[in-house]
Amino acid sequence: MSTVTLTDVAHRYPATAHASVDGVSFHVRDGEFFVLLGPAGCGKSTVLRMIHGTERPAGGTIEIGGQDVSKIPTSDRDVTLAFENYALYPHMDVAENMGFALRLTGINEDEIDRRVTDAAARLSLSGLLRARHDELDGLQRQKVALARALVRNPGVFVMDEPLANLAPEVRDTTRDQIRTLQQELGITTLYATTSAADAVAVADRIAVLDSGRLVAVHGPEEFGQLR
Structure with missing residues (x-):
């Protein structure tokens, strides 16, 4: 089971005054397409990097499939990261x-x-x-x-702004292809974006982040009604 569970996870980059991620907790179900939505600098990329193992949390735990991987190196996690680059x-x-x-x-x-x-x-x-x-x-x-x-x-696929460099005329088509592939393959996927439209189009659930904190988690229909 490729579930992902964060419990009170925190992170601070060196020489910064404030935490980049501050006490974030959520649970991603096996096979779910879970979107992290928020403005640049809200902490969503750092959350993905901690799940992948590129960054280590300063506090809290990260579990994949029920196993605490907080101190396990990237090479020993069944997680693949696709960058904006x-x-x-x-x-x-x-x-x-x-x-x-x-x-x-x-x-x-x-x-x-x-x-x-x-x-x-x-x-x-x-x-x-x-x-x-x-x-x-x-x-x-x-x-x-x-x-x-x-x-x-991979058991878990994390995607950090994968559409950011694409032209508007191909962005939606590529986004829909990603969602279709995810559904066909059943890979647990966490996807970071600044676009509310992208989030609503692909997500099973949407986690809204701001200033390093989790604001709320919504289903796409509920989130669409709040906009």
Whole structure:
């Protein structure tokens, strides 16, 4: 069961006067699409990084599948993080970018090829598997970054503003593709955004953050009525 539970989690960056995350608690159900919504600087990215293991909490606990992972390194958590930044390897083609992390774990080439081919088909990248970084536009690069995370079949998928760099005309389509993929794969997903419209469109539930604190958790219909 890939549930995620935060209990009174806090975080403070060095040389800052105030906590970036202050006593945040919530529970994400197995297979849920859980959105963290709030303005820039509200703490949502820090929450995702703590779940991933990139940052460690100053207090509180983080449980994944009922296990406290607060002090467990990223490599030992079944969590994949997709950043706003594409962070593709420029010397690799699309297929190599997508399969790189899998090769590090020792998965056989046939299974890597199967996963890469499947993810590419789902995200309309099949014709670009031999393309290089500089041959892709912004939308294609973002899709490769998403596919690279998806091929790992994580227990938990955390996504930090994955649509921020996309043009408005393709943003909604890509957002809907992400939601469809999440439903098909059943991966527990936490998704950070500043866009209330994106949150309502994809979320099972929406956690509203402000100044490092959890304000409320709403269903999308309830949140839409409050706007």
